[in-house]
Amino acid sequence: MSALRNLGLNVVKASVCLDSSGKHNKFAITKSSTGRKIDDPELLEAVRLTIINNMLEYHPEASSQLAMGATFGIEPPTEVVDVDIATHIDIYDDGPERSLLVVESADRPGLLVDLVKIIADINITVQSGEFDTEGLLAKAKFHVSYRGKPLIKALQQVLANSLRYFLRRPTTEDASF
Numbered sequence: 001m002s003a004l005r006n007l008g009l010n011v012v013k014a015s016v017c018l019d020s021s022g023k024h025n026k027f028a029i030t031k032s033s034t035g036r037k038i039d040d041p042e043l044l045e046a047v048r049l050t051i052i053n054n055m056l057e058y059h060p061e062a063s064s065q066l067a068m069g070a071t072f073g074i075e076p077p078t079e080v081v082d083v084d085i086a087t088h089i090d091i092y093d094d095g096p097e098r099s100l101l102v103v104e105s106a107d108r109p110g111l112l113v114d115l116v117k118i119i120a121d122i123n124i125t126v127q128s129g130e131f132d133t134e135g136l137l138a139k140a141k142f143h144v145s146y147r148g149k150p151l152i153k154a155l156q157q158v159l160a161n162s163l164r165y166f167l168r169r170p171t172t173e174d175a176s177f
Contacts, residue, residue: 003050003051003053003054004050007046008032009031009032010029010035010109011028011029012030012108014026014027029047086104087106088103091156091159093150094150096149096150097145098127098144098145098150099144099150100141100142101119101141101143101144101159103140105137105138106137107136107138112140114166115142118162118163118166119142123146124146124155126142126143126144127145128143129141144159
C-alpha cells in the first residue's frame with residue numbers, strides 16, 4: 001500500500017479470493033489527485049512494476065509464478081471472500097453538555113476530515129475526538145454538542161442518517177477499472 005501511495009494512488013476497493021491455488025487479492029486504484037481511475041499507460045506500467053518488485057522483494061518464493069503469470073491463473077477465481085465492513089453509528093449522552101458519537105466504518109484516505117465536515121455541516125460542534133484504525137476498519141469517537149448541550153434524539157437521528165448516507169459508498173463494476 002505504501003508503494004502505491006508513493007505513486008500518488010489510493011486503493012478504493014479491495015477483494016480477497018481464496019481458491020485451490022491460494023489467496024488472490026484484487027485492488028481498485030484511483031489517482032489521489034483526482035479520485036479517477038488510472039488511464040495513463042505509463043502510470044499503469046509503473047503500478048505493474050511496483051507490484052512485481054514488491055512481490056519479488058517480500059515474497060521471493062513467488063518469482064517463478066510471477067514469471068509465468070500462474071499466480072492469477074487462466075480461470076477466474078470461483079469463490080470470493082466478502083470483505084465488506086459494516087458501518088456502525090452510535091450516539092450516547094455523555095454528561096450535561098455533550099454527546100458521544102461512535103463511528104466504525106471501512107477506512108480510506110481522508111475519512112476523518114470528511115466525518116468532521118459532515119458533522120460541522122449540520123451545525124454540530126466537535127469538542128474532541130479519537131481516531132484509530134485496525135486493518136481496514138476505522139474507529140472514530142467524537143464528543144459533540146449542539147449549542148453547548150447534548151444532542152436531542154431528533155438531531156441524533158439527523159446526524160446518524162447523514163453519516164450513513166455519506167459512508168454508504170456505491171459499488172463499481174470491476175470492468176470499469
